[in-house]
Amino acid sequence: MIDHKIAWAGSGIAFRAHTPEQRQRLAEAKAERRKAWRVRVREDGTLERKQFANRDQVPTIEGWASSERKARRIATRLLPTAAPIVGPSVILAPAPARYRLHRPRCGAKTRKGTPCQAAGLGRGGRCKFHGGMSTGARTPEGRARIREGYQRWLVRVRDITG
Numbered sequence: 718m719i720d721h722k723i724a725w726a727g728s729g730i731a732f733r734a735h736t737p738e739q740r741q742r743l744a745e746a747k748a749e750r751r752k753a754w755r756v757r758v759r760e761d762g763t764l765e766r767k768q769f770a771n772r773d774q775v776p777t778i779e780g781w782a783s784s785e786r787k788a789r790r791i792a793t794r795l796l797p798t799a800a801p802i803v804g805p806s807v808i809l810a811p812a813p814a815r816y817r818l819h820r821p822r823c824g825a826k827t828r829k830g831t832p833c834q835a836a837g838l839g840r841g842g843r844c845k846f847h848g849g850m851s852t853g854a855r856t857p858e859g860r861a862r863i864r865e866g867y868q869r870w871l872v873r874v875r876d877i878t879g
Contacts, residue, residue: 752770753783754768757788758792758796838850
């Protein structure tokens with residue numbers, strides 16, 4: 718059977734019971750609407766749901782709440798907390814070798830205006846993007862020029878030292 722008050726709800730018409738059966742059904746529906754479902758967290762962490770006849774019968778001391786979220790909030794204050802797992806606050810791992818943190822930084826001014834953070838290369842200390850060490854000559858003519866320049870330098874060094 719449907720609740721007559723619900724069937725007439727929203728129509729703007731107030732329903733009055735005329736027969737004893739209608740009065741009984743209205744009284745039952747009213748009692749059903751007064752019932753309150755409450756939730757609490759047990760000591761083992763599980764949820765307990767219980768229906769009370771009305772809001773006045775809900776015990777306030779035992780941690781009953783109207784929703785699961787509120788019950789968990791109450792449980793954090795009432796139940797003893799488990800011992801926290803103690804571990805390092807920050808896990809320090811060595812940086813991967815590709816970052817070359819032991820090398821000095823390039824430091825060239827970038828387009829953004831900040832110093833370049835890439836690892837510097839060779840004697841100039843600049844990275845490969847800001848004029849670091851050359852890749853060397855690739856063609857046979859270029860290699861011949863390098864060999865010739867090295868030999869001239871070697872002659873100069875021998876004249877100075879020896």
